[in-house]
Amino acid sequence: MTEPIRLALCGDILHFQRDPGWDDDGGDAARFEPDGWLLVEDGRVQAVRAADQPPDARWTRHDWRGHLILPGFIDTHVHAPQLDVIGSYGAQLLDWLQRYTFPAEARYADPEQSRRGAERFLHALLAHGTTAALVYATVHKTSSEALFATGQALGMRLVTGKVLMDRNCPDDLRDDVAQAERDCVDLIDRWHGVDRLAYAVTPRFAATSSRAQLSMAARLLDAYRDRAGGLYMQTHVAESRDEVRWVAELFPESRSYLDVYAAHGLLGARSVLAHGIWLDDADRALLREAGRRSPSVPRPTCSSAAACSTGPGRAPPGCAWRRPATWAAAPACAPCAPWPTATRCLRCRASACRPGRACTPPRWARRRRLDWRTRSGTSRPERWPTSSSGAGPTAPCSSAGRTWHAACMSACSRG
């Protein structure tokens, strides 16, 4: 019988026993083990031990003292093909889509571009500690195929799907309802529930899908509701006022932007709505109600991307940030960027840790006032290596549904 591969990583280990929620200090949810031991056997986390409980000689030791070891980050909203347009200047969302995003996405019609793009993107996520992600592909089937195949090879928890977009977009990015449904069914049958992969039905946003296409998306969710926990649904909602006005013109029968999705049967426990800046109380009640109808998780999730740029203390009146439904931190979406934000989101709220200022793990740990939220500032495509050698010290490991990636946060001081 082959001996298991046993790795013991020594460093400052921060991990979580439960959701820290919105408490100032997270209560006792966050646990910190200075110079602790993370034991990994055959790629799975076995234990976290205190410094005075070192493993025996069967474990190969790796000394990462002076560095911070964290569970893998989970990114709830990111666009793979937009890796190429990070930092591109755009005054407003709709302008930015037309000038930069759509041309970049059109290139993914080429399977080779999709393959190379998926590899670059997912390696970039891993290199910055993100081991699980809900990802937008492009409208092309081949782009989802490439993400799934590469994500599977890398052992990632990846949820993605072909973008649905049958109007108000360039011709080379426009699909139609029938072909889109066939592509989705093929992808779902091939990938959903395989290893750590899952499919997300992905209408880009209400303005680029016809009523018929939104209804088709809902049919897919219903048809596969019993397979591997059901499909996910991801889309955008109410990011900018211009966008909200446009959707109101396209769907005059709907009370609000969010109501378009509700009316088409797209809100459920596995719905993830990006942004949600300009929601009102009725919208928030709608989200809560959609959650109550679900047996599995409390309610749909809004990934609070652009809201993070203002922060809760300065959220504009009416901003959904003030009374969230269920929120998940995500990188800012315009432009969506996977790398700086994941590491930058973990800052000491009391301003001890800023890019360009020293922040050692002991000081960082004493405060325990972590700011889980992401910030704005993706306009500068910085690269912060995750270890002194420029590469993460381990491959991602999973345990009991939790994914870990040993990331060295000494880079936090590098600005």
Ligand SMILES: [Zn+2]
């Ligand atoms: Zn987005």
